């Protein structure tokens with residue numbers, strides 16, 4: 001795929017002839033940063049890029065914060081993208097898309113430190129692994145369970161906090177380091193979260209397993225949209241995104257070294273995800289890690305924001321491709337130009353003034369090899385803007401998202417319900433399990449099996 005390109009749009013040459021403007025896929029492995037005011041055409045640009053990646057067979061994970069990316073599934077019938085795309089729409093904490101077990105990564109030995117830090121933040125206790133007693137206690141519980149080949153769920157952890165299966169933390173007696181009373185308080189805090197009705201929806205659903213999410217039938221390109229647009233609470237959004245990004249990092253580390261684009265992660269509107277120092281939400285570290293290391297694994301990262309002041313300066317200067325649309329304030333333009341110029345050798349002043357003259361859907365592309373102003377191509381999807389949960393449910397249950405057949409979905413649901421019942425043998429869980437079984441029988445009957 002070394003000569004493959006992604007078409008961004010076109011520009012008029014000096015003779016007034018339209019010339020295509022495209023990006024080599026290999027260029028995307030050094031990441032792209034998109035900036036532009038609202039309405040400048042960023043989401044259209046991103047959706048157009050994803051469509052080309054679908055055509056090229058490059059698996060895509062996209063984090064949707066504003067709720068526009070479901071539009072990608074609004075493909076005209078018979079279109080090449082529609083035929084090739086195996087799209088999944090994940091909705092942590094809700095079920096209008098595929099519900100997600102946000103804690104699935106908790107049993108991943110590569111991720112214990114970061115998952116436990118996030119958990120500590122949720123619990124409102126010290127989260128720094130070097131200073132936090134709850135951190136070392138919970139991490140030890142997870143390690144103990146992994147070594148003993150026991151399941152690691154949030155419920156198991158809670159039970160072990162209350163009734164630890166070991167007596168020493170490191171070389172010191174647990175009772176000295178973390179006495180029973182403190183353990184009780186910690187367990188109660190975790191129980192408050194786990195017992196909240198809304199929490200149930202956070203731990204029921206598919207695992208965030210990038211290997212599985214990135215596998216599709218031969219000839220199809222997986223596209224995974226991880227949408228947090230329905231979450232109103234900023235902390236919940238950041239928490240969900242951090243769990244996804246952490247999973248991406250550990251998946252990335254397992255990918256062989258390559259020098260072309262093998263997969264792509266896009267963030268459409270990264271408000272609050274990678275803010276400037278000293279802010280340090282749990283999303284920042286994994287994203288920075290990918291911006292620094294993903295290239296070697298063929299994972300391209302595309303970040304996008306309306307507001308350059310909200311994005312960590314060092315993080316954004318890891319991108320070697322800049323796509324800059326109209327920016328109204330001088331402050332925003334200066335910020336972007338400063339970021340670009342630290343990465344390339346472009347002339348600062350002319351750049352600032354060309355950015356201020358851009359029209360909607362016009363972008364300045366800056367690469368180490370040169371710059372150009374272009375108009376974005378029309379994407380094939382119909383850009384209708386944010387969709388309601390009901391519209392999304394409808395689209396992904398009856399539309400092209402049927403890639404996972406109804407039976408596969410039911411089988412998945414059955415696994416989840418069975419696990420829920422095994423973990424917690426309540427009447428409600430039993431009823432849910434029975435309902436899925438009935439639905440499976442009905443579906444089998446419908447198909448004449």
Ligand SMILES: Nc1ncnc2c1ncn2[C@@H]1O[C@H](COP(=O)(O)OP(=O)(O)OP(=O)(O)O)[C@@H](O)[C@H]1O
Nearest residue numbers: 038039040041042043044045306376377378379383
């Ligand atoms: N590539 C495109 N193909 C077709 N229509 C487009 C394209 N890009 C933009 N548009 C049109 O322009 C409108 C605004 O563009 P878009 O949503 O991409 O802006 P944006 O920069 O993402 O704005 P915001 O920051 O508010 O998310 C779209 O709703 C759509 O109608």
Ligand SMILES: [Mg+2]
Nearest residue numbers: 042043066068
């Ligand atoms: Mg947008």
